[in-house]
Amino acid sequence: MKEVTLEQLEEYANGACGAIKKVYLHWTAGKYQSTFPSYHINITGDGKIVMSTIDLCDLLAHTWQRNSDAVGVSICCCYGAIANEGYNTDFGDYPPTKEQIETMAKVVAVLSKALGLEINPENFMTHCEAATEDGYGPHSGDPETRWDLWYLPDFDGEMREGGVVIRGKALYYLSSMLG
Secondary structure: OEEEOHHHHHHHHHOOOOOOOEEEEEEOOEOOOOOOOOOOEEEOOOOOEEEOOOOOOOOOOOOOOOOOOEEEEEEOOEOOOEOOOOOOOEOOOOOOOHHHHHHHHHHHHHHHHHHOOOOOOOOEEEHHHHHHHHOOOOOOOOOOOOOOOOEEEOOOOOEEEHHHHHHHHHHHHHHHHHO
């Protein structure tokens, strides 16, 4: 595990341009400092970026049947979380921090720029969105249901779909990078 800056992440991502086709966004369902090697990028509770590998082309097991040509990014949080209906999620004792949400959005912006991927649901998808497409998301009845980032608090504190929140913030950060 290696802590990196956004600038270092961009350098590593430049080396993967053309090889990476998708980025999947997760939470670890762990505690704020618990990082996992199945994600290329872990974001701790204080917003620090920790990479489990500096080669974003490494095949890691982060999203069922979607790991090839893909990067897994995860915020370290949500230990003991309960989905409820999503908009009223109980995030447990380790809810996503504002720093994690903002850092994830910045990471998405950096990856978009360096990998040449447009920020949209096709290229940057939450695990919940992928699981819903693949039949093991919320309301599927699957015992292995995945609902990472189903809903997140937005800038105004309102709960909105997590992918919409992260991609919206990432578009803002990307526009300031390209400015």
